[in-house]
Amino acid sequence: MGLGSTLLLAPLHAREPETVPGWHDDATSRLEALALLQSLNAELLSHPSATLTLERWCGAHHLAPEAKVIAERVQGEDKPLPADAREQLQIGPDEPVRYRRVQLACGGHVLSEADNWYVPARLTDAMNHELDTTDTPFGKVVQPLHFRRQTLSAELLWSPLPPGWENQPTLPASAQAMLTLPHHVLQHRAVLFDQSNRPFSLVVESYTAQVLAFTPPASHRP
Template identity: 60%
Template sequence: MRKLLLLPLALMLLTVVANAREPAGPVWKDTALERAQVLALLQTLNANLLSHSSATQTLQEWCDAHRMAAEPKIVAHRVLGEDKPLPTADRELLGIGPDEPVRYRRVRLACGDWVLSDADNWYVPSRLTPEMNEQLDRTDVPFGTVVKSLGFHRQTLSAGLLWSPLPNGWETDAQLPPPTGKPMAIAPHVLEHSAVLYRKDNQPFSLVVETYTANVLAFGPRPIKP
C-alpha cells in the first residue's frame, strides 16, 4: 500500500523535472533598433570566437562582461551515454589512421542558469597526457581548460550565424521586416563553429563542433537613456 501511495508522488516529481526550463530572461522587442542590436551582438560574439583559441575562455569573458550570473563562471555539464563515431573523412583532418582510438565527449557550457553552447568533441587520447585523459573521463571540466597546458591553437573549418534578426542584404535593398513591438522570435540556436585543435608542435588532437544557443542574448537590451 505504501508503495502505491508513493507512486503518484514519484511520477509528479519526474514530471516537474522533465518540464523544468531555464528562467525567462529579459525580452528583446521586435523593433528596428533591437534587431540591429541583436545582430551586432551576434557578430561581436562570432568575431570574438574566431579570434581566440579557447571557446570556453571567450564565453567566460562574455558571461562576465554581460553580468549573466551572480557568479559569472562558465561550467561544463557533461552529457553522458551518447557516442558519435568520428566520420572517416574527419580522421584525415586529425592525421590518424582507421584504427587509432578516438574518444567522444559532449558538454553543455553554462553561465549560471543559462546554457550558452552545446559542444561535440572528438579527441585523440594518445596525444594528450594520462592526467588529461583521466580528467576528461571523470570530471565536467571544460575541454579547453583541461588541455590548456598544451598551448593549443585552433584552425576554424566553418563559422557563421544560424539565424539573423535581419534578412540577407538588409544593408542594401532587401525589404526589412515591419516592426511589431512584440517579443522578438529568436531561434533556439544562433551560431555554429567547427574547428580542429592543434598542439604547439602543430599536431592535431581534437575536432570540435560548437553550437551556440539563444541564451547568449539572455541579458537583454540596454536601456536607452534620454
C-alpha cells in the first residue's frame, strides 16, 4: 500500500493543547508515546477499517469496559469537497457526493474525528438509508462491499521527541510536569474501493490525543 500525496486538511476547529492523565513529561514517557503512536499508525495502515482497528486498540489498552466504537455524527454545514476529490473518486462534475462528519468514540474517549465524502450511487439503498438515519460507523455500513483502502497520506501531527533526537548524546531532560499533547496527533487521508475497484469514498481521519488515554507502560514498572 503506497503513500501518495501528503496533503493535510486543516481541522474544523483549532484546539488547545491538552494533557492525558498519567503521562509525565520525561524521556521514558516520550519514547513510549512515540512507539505507541507508530504502532497505531502501522495498525491503521494494515487494515481497511479504521473503526475495527480502533475497537481492537480500545480493547487492548482498556480504554472502556466494552471495546465498542460508536460513531457520533456531527451535524452542521457540509464541508466543501476537496479540489482533487472528484478525480480521486473517478466521478464527473455533476455526480452527487454526500458528506458525513463523525467522531469515533470508545467509552468516554473521542479517538478520531473523520470527514467523509462518499458517492451514494455506488452504495446500496439500504446502506444510504442507514448512513442517513443512524450513527453507525461508515466502515461497518459498507462492510458488505468487501472494500479495500488506499492510503494517500499518513502523518504524525505531533512527535513526542524533537527532530534529530537519535543523534543526541542524551534524551531531553524531564520537565517535571505532565506531557502536553495537541488535540490531533495523527492524520490519515484515504480512498475506499469496492470489489469492482471503483472508488466510493474519500476520508480524512484525524486521531486525537485520547488514543493515549490509558496508564503509560512506565507506570507499571516498580
